[in-house]
Amino acid sequence: MSTDKQDLGDMGEKLVAERCACPKCKRTRTLKCLPKNFKCADVICDFCGYLAQVKTASSDCLDVIPNRVLGAAWGPQKERMNASIFFPLFLVLSTNQKKSGCAIYYLSADLQTADIYVPRKPLGPHAKRSGWQGFIYDVSEIKDRFVRLI
Numbered sequence: 001m002s003t004d005k006q007d008l009g010d011m012g013e014k015l016v017a018e019r020c021a022c023p024k025c026k027r028t029r030t031l032k033c034l035p036k037n038f039k040c041a042d043v044i045c046d047f048c049g050y051l052a053q054v055k056t057a058s059s060d061c062l063d064v065i066p067n068r069v070l071g072a073a074w075g076p077q078k079e080r081m082n083a084s085i086f087f088p089l090f091l092v093l094s095t096n097q098k099k100s101g102c103a104i105y106y107l108s109a110d111l112q113t114a115d116i117y118v119p120r121k122p123l124g125p126h127a128k129r130s131g132w133q134g135f136i137y138d139v140s141e142i143k144d145r146f147v148r149l150i
């Protein structure tokens with residue numbers, strides 16, 4: 001059974017695929033959701049191969065980007081940054097967990113810096129995934145680089 005957080009993430013990815021044109025080739029309805037275990041990206045354009053990450057966060061106000069958004073696994077992200085690889089980010093804000101109450105913001109890869117990716121403490125010995133380390137996006141200093149799409 002999936003958790004509420006996973007459901008929210010799935011909803012955000014589907015919303016991006018349904019409503020957003022591909023930022024690279026400009027076609028509509030070509031963005032497709034990638035499988036859950038696909039590590040580096042969440043959506044791909046099935047015309048031009050463009051890749052992006054999608055993050056979805058609960059929010060009380062769709063006009064305000066939160067300072068911090070929960071990311072994913074730190075290890076692969078760090079390795080990617082060491083190789084100077086960044087992926088564009090769609091940030092979906094949701095007030096009511098439904099598609100009707102959402103905003104979609106976009107942050108291009110070119111405008112990302114390494115210091116928005118902040119490692120979290122590894123999970124403790126009693127956690128289900130003990131030792132696993134995640135990261136958060138701290139976008140508090142770069143909110144003006146996002147573009148609101150929807």
Ligand SMILES: [Zn+2]
Nearest residue numbers: 022025045048
């Ligand atoms: Zn495309």
